[in-house]
Amino acid sequence: MIYLDYSATTPMDTRVLDAMSPYFSASFGNPSSVHRYGQIAESAIDSARETVASILNCRPDEIIFTSCGSESDNLAIRGAAYAMREKTGTKWILASRAEHPAVTKTLLHLEKYEGFLIEWLDVNERGMVTPEIVSKAICGDTAIVSVMYANNEIGTINPIKEIAEICRANNILFHTDAVQAAAYLPLDVQALGVDMMSLGAHKFYGPKGVGALYVRKGTPLLSHLTGGGQEFSLRAGTQNVPYIVGFAEALRLTNEEREQRTTHVRPLRDKIIGTVLETIPDSQLTGDLESRLPHHASFAFQNMDGNLLLTLLDAAGFACSSGSACKTGNPEPSEVMTAIGLSRDWGLGSLRVTLGKDVLPEHVESFLSVLPSLVEKARKLNHR
């Protein structure tokens, strides 16, 4: 089997596992405890927080550890929505149509049950939220803008810095979901100018089940997991010490090896894009060709069941993903496919190929040697 789905998740780096190991049994203390056991655990978390803060170019107390990227998105959006309403009375929230469900579903929930007003920002046909779109949409009553750093399905990188500038100039909080971006893009929050940024470790060779939220000092935020005073009273619950250590070590390695990882995947990715568009009829790239995650290739094939292609690929030994991926055989074009204006006959036929450090040129070669015939096979089965 060849794994080509690194945007879904990544295998954990053994160096990360080594860093985590001591904190399961040997140094098992509760970071909140007064005694030595607690102090050792607390010190591990503090070190982790400092590591993350140095990479994000922020203060350690601006890092909140959570259980995953989705929780980080929830804390940012719910927490800021309530706090802004209390502080300034504003309750408009803007978010792009192509956001991850962790953002969109949270907003729909706030709209339906809490009386917030949501405005969905259009994306262009490459899935990008342009600064102009944001400028046009904001008003004096806008509390929060949430635009993802890079899109999970189509890899498009948004002009976060420009959007952040617009928000700052208008005293609007800006949150970005950087879960997909973190493996390859710079995370300097000062340079980016964001107020909140969500991260999840398993997208960059860390463990599943741990995330972080950067919250700029002074950002109004209400806890939504209440209890003890952990994580600066913003996220109650005994900290998951080994996983937080793992998060920091994975991010440290990512930061250190970012350039070589990028240099490894980009040419392979370019080869995939070039070959697919050249050899497969009625195919198109989804997302932006230039402003794109370097490990990410995504396509739409007309009149083909994307789910079926994944099945054929899996049986042929290749693990990929699709925008309409659905384990229950009930495919619908994803929100993203619809947002970039793809009709149903294109939107159901999406394929996402995402690379990582263990993908070798010969893997890509053999993938590209089978893909055209499998697309043809899937199309034939579709056309009965």
Added chain:
Amino acid sequence: MTKVVVAMSGGVDSSVAAALLKEQGYDVVGMMLRLWSEPGKEDSNRCCTPDSMAQARRVAAKLDIPFYVIDAKDVFHNTVVQYFLDGYARGETPNPCLICNRQIRWTFLLEHALALDAEFMATGHYVRIRRTEDGKSELLRAVDRSKDQSYVLHVLGQEKLKHALFPIGDYTKPEIRKIAEKYDLSTATRKDSQDLCFLAGEDYRNFLKRNAPEMLQDGEIVTLNGRVLGRHNGLANYTIGQRKGLGVASPVPLYVITKQALRNTLVVGTLEELGVRELTARDVKWVSGETPHESFRAEVKIRYTAKEAEAIVTPMDNGEQVQVQFDTPQRDITAGQAAVFYQEDVLIGGGIII
């Protein structure tokens, strides 16, 4: 290793089929079809509820085999559900499982199995297959006669059967449950499925009311010699042999004898009049692929749950149709159901009763 795709439903039979094939050394892949459900009832198609899908997935995980769900909503609706509605519109009582097995399982799904480079496809049907010396396949009744499902598979010809495996036909249902327990399959104690999957447990009449209301026009109830006894509320609401709920007063019990779709008339009669000695069947399929030229004796089954009856089967129209002459009168011969012919355990063929 020989690759086989097992059509899994989450039920005990197909689960054990997969387990047995795995034990026999096949390279087993599990597949499940996402079938059509009425809008708003997507979670209740018996064959592919989220629950049955989860069950099938668990079984596949336990057996350590890949598992895929294939979208068959449109093709299922356009063939099976449409066939069901068309049959009722003609005044018949259609058996959509026949068309499902032929068009969905053994055409649509088989094509997907072959696309995965599988040599065989298997299902959890109680039926046996025997390969003859000249390379043909015979379809045999299951060892467990009470569970035999060969009736719905008479539509499979040699082209399909050469790819078919039916691993559980040699076992009885209690044995299958034991094997499921042995493999610790969570489906071991699940209840057997019944009724048509897309009816979601409802009476078919409610389904027709929603999906083909124009079919349910009231009309006359008459005797065989044309005497009007009352009115019916839509032919599709009645089944041949039905006695209760006719709403006509009569000194002797009356039964539905036949439905005349063109005149929208329901014909009723006595128990004696219900018995018929012969029937004609159309669209006859011969399992061997060869049409017999002469009449032959056979046991004939006229519905899934009926007991076989001795008869003489006479091919007509190059074997496209047959005439069946029963030794004794049979009741409830129903247009739209299949008449299937057996000699001993071997299924010879079958067709749709006119």
